[in-house]
Amino acid sequence: MRLHRLAAAAYFAIALGSVVLGLVVGSATPAWLVTMWYPPGEAVGRSPLLPVLGGLLLLGLVNAWMFWQVLRRPAPAGGPMGRAARWLRVLLYADVVWLLIPSYLPDLVETVIGLALWVPALVLLTVVVTGSGRFFRLALLLFGLVEPVRAVMDALADDAQPLIFAIPVGVMVAGVAALVMMVMVLLAQWRDGRWSRGTLLVGVGTFASPFLVALVDALTRGSTIESIAEAMDVLYVVWLARTASELNRELNCEPRRPAPPRVPTAVTAVAAVALLMVVGPEYAPRLTYTWRSEGGMDCWLRSTPPRVADIPVHERDRAYLCSVSKPDREISDQELIGKGKAACARFAGGEPVRARPALLALLCPEVIGRRHPELLLSSAQVERQQAEERSRRREQLRREARAEDARCRDPWPALRTRFQATASYYDWDGQPYGIYDAEADTSGDAETIWDAYSAETLAVSGQLALIFTPAQDWATCVTAKALRSAPPPLRRRGWDKVVEADIVSGSGRLVMQTLSASRVRFPDLARGGPGRYRLRLYTREGVDLILVYPARR
Template sequence: MATVVGLMRGEFWLWTAVVWSPPSFVPYVQPEPYGTVTIVTLLVAAAIKALFLWLILRAPRPGPLSGRERALRRLLYLAVAYSLILWWPFAVLPDEVAAVVQLIMWGAIDVLLLLVIRWRSRVLRAAAGVMFAIQILVMVEDLLDELDIWEFGWNDVAWWIYIAVCAAATVLTVVGQWRDGRWSRGTLIAGWLSLISFAFDFPIITFFEPPTSAWLASMVVSHVLGLLGVVWNAATAREMPVAAGHPVAASSRRRWGWGHRVALAAVVVLPMVVVIQPEQNARHTFGGGSPDCYSRPSFGDLKPEEREPVFLCLARNRDFGQPPMFPDSLPDQAVLAYGRALCRAKDRTEKEALLRQAGSARAAWGVDDWDLVYVCPEIVAKSQPHLLRSSEQMKADERDHIAEKNARCRDPWPRTKGVVQATANYFLFVDGDPGYVVTDAADHGVMDEDVMGELYKKGNETGLGVTPGTVLVGHVADVSDVCITVKAFRKAPPPRTAGWYSVHEVPITSRSGTLKVPEMDGGEVGAGAPMPNLAIRGKGRYRLRVYVRVTKSEEEEHLVVVFPGRSRKQLALKS
């Protein structure tokens, strides 16, 4: 009925009715109509699937069941329901959940098949046990891969070996069912036919590239052939009770001895033993990449369990093409052990020796305490306690530091009030910052090549780099910060050059109506307090006068005076 409705509604609904899922991938493969081959294949598949559903939904054979047989029947029916329906809700859950369900369900089914089927041959049962164990191993590997713990890294050879193992497991199980005698010929035929899906899916689809219209048809055929295994599982569960005329197996309670328990434990535990590798192997089990360590979180912001993962992340950091601190061949626990040894090292030479021993590609770089604090805070705290602070503590300390620096700066013209004015410490870039700028907003406050070139132009002894909208003011002493006072006046104030090392006056133009000294604003460079707009008359031409001196305490002071003026001359009032 669903197929007829789908045929009447259109290709989308026909595909959904037959395949039982929307054709989400089909428009990307074939945006055009499906074609006659695909339509015919869908109709034939609908008829075959109706037959399969009738076989799957047949009532179970009545009869007594042992505890293991009852458990196997229920699990097989659960596997059938998962293949037909339950996969859909599981598709919206994390992949890890589906991997766990598959491992538990099929692991238990494989173990119970070994115990329930009367194999009548130890060699046959042992061979089936090996095949089942390999299948369980692969499911464990899939789960570990989904959890980002370990990945096998499949290649074509390994994949084909696994397919051969699955086919062999099917063959051995069907042979075991035949030797048991309780399953009908139809069930055995369904088991043998389920091998066709391996023969179709992998050799044909892998080695041949049919045209697009035939590709869609092959997808439908593959889907139908995959149901042969579902029919076989349902028939195996349905015929679980012993048929009339066959001897009843001994009670599971009487046969469940220590030997069976050891065998069951071996089947369940041994695959895990094989998969879980020794600790000394290069496995990154600690999850070093879990925190956002590349932004280097403050030690005080981390929970105790987050600190070592941050060190692992930093130790494997490859930013800007640099080699990591430790090679990837070392497992996480070994990296942590080397980190603690580095904390106990007496000097840089001993640290370099430890890094070379670990195989580090950057042993000569050494390692800093701000990296080691995450593994040995108790040692780092003795020499650098500030590294243990939280980000809030660091911000508070930074605010206190800025306030202290600003407090030491004084207004050199306290009795001459400007229309706007401010006094603050200007923090320079430590490694060779030439100075600071007074700049128009249209110039974005940057030290471009033009203004830098003017500052270092041959014969320029003013210490200023002048361009129309920006003036770069250089410092004369080897300092990392400068006390700066800015004042804006409506007209030119008296020169008052006494007590100053140099006084220069230059033109500056404001195209936007805003002239300012850049502020720190959360950075490391700039004025430590809000700076006023010195263009008090808006857009236009101004004069900028810069006073510079170095105090007896080797601190540098600057006074920047701005007032309206149309002159384009550069004046040296004192030099």
């Protein structure tokens, strides 16, 4: 018995024995080690025993067939082989051995070894095959190098890989390039004529294996059967071995043109049905311009819909879909657009609609604009209108404040000084107004006043004085006068309170905070420079009179 037959029979006998042993001991571990070549995981123990052993037995049969094909002796050469063909056969067999030997090396090392075997083999294959033009072989080489480049970038850069391979589109492009490369390799083998129909059919079968794995994954949802199905992807290894085995014709030999490989009708039907089961019906079709990435980052992350004037015309449907789509509802883009158009029609007819007009403006701005013209403005126009409104409001407040200031009168006109001012102050929320040293940090003084807060009208601490006025719906007229010496006594009649306190000015500048919206500027109240000042407050309903003068030593 030849070696390939003996190895295949021996392996299948061992696999069958491991399955029987698994039935006896009630565990799939022996059969798993023999057929999968690595220890089973926890999911194997939780899966039903009979289906797992049945899949492992089928896998053992497939592996035995693989050994039969791989260990066959090369076909007899029709003539002396060239150097390129001999090196190509060596690289193909080395690649087969590398794929069959379990490896526990780091990912980067495995990637480098795999590429070191496959890339030179691909280059030599483009040199060895005949019957294809130079442009065809160059295109074959370029398509074949896309996947190795992606693998190198993925192994070297990990998460920081280039953008073209980091997004799903880049991964899809690399996968498509690999499929195109395989198709071109099989076409080149068929044109060359030295490879048998069986080898070409095995190569065609490599296309079905990914769909088989995807189908099993969709039906079993990540169970143990999926791992078994992935392990059955040995057609690629068999194709490499048969390609190396039948590389037996010298380049100067006239290639024969075999009959085109014919796939049985039953195989074609089964493959088509499997493909349809994997792809499934498109229950939620997407418009071409709304293709979404895995993270959904092509939609705007905002709580309000964008303004129609800010979106180009060709992007408005997409903006509408991004605003109304919800991740927990599977509704096709066409259905959403159709509902929006129907709402526009009802809105134009005066019927009530549940959709917000700001959203419908993205689909039918001419309809929404008749009743809501403000929705057709751009963000810049809205911001400009808001700025103009704020400016008008500020000017209105200044006019009202100037009118209030004009109604205020000096309560002690006989005491005249150039350093005085009068303004109106509104105390809507019980907040006091203050006098403080312009260059001092009065935060500590403010904390002291508020910590010891009482019902006093005047509160002073260090370089800060706060004047509390009773809450009322009208303005308080505040007059402050800075004097060089103590003023004469003023009759208390007509005043509710007269209080005094000392305030310190380290910089020689005591300022009154701005009271009125008209921005009345009070003078410097420290006429004598740095030092201690006496602050006297006369107050009655609606009127405050403040006198500031140097304190006696």
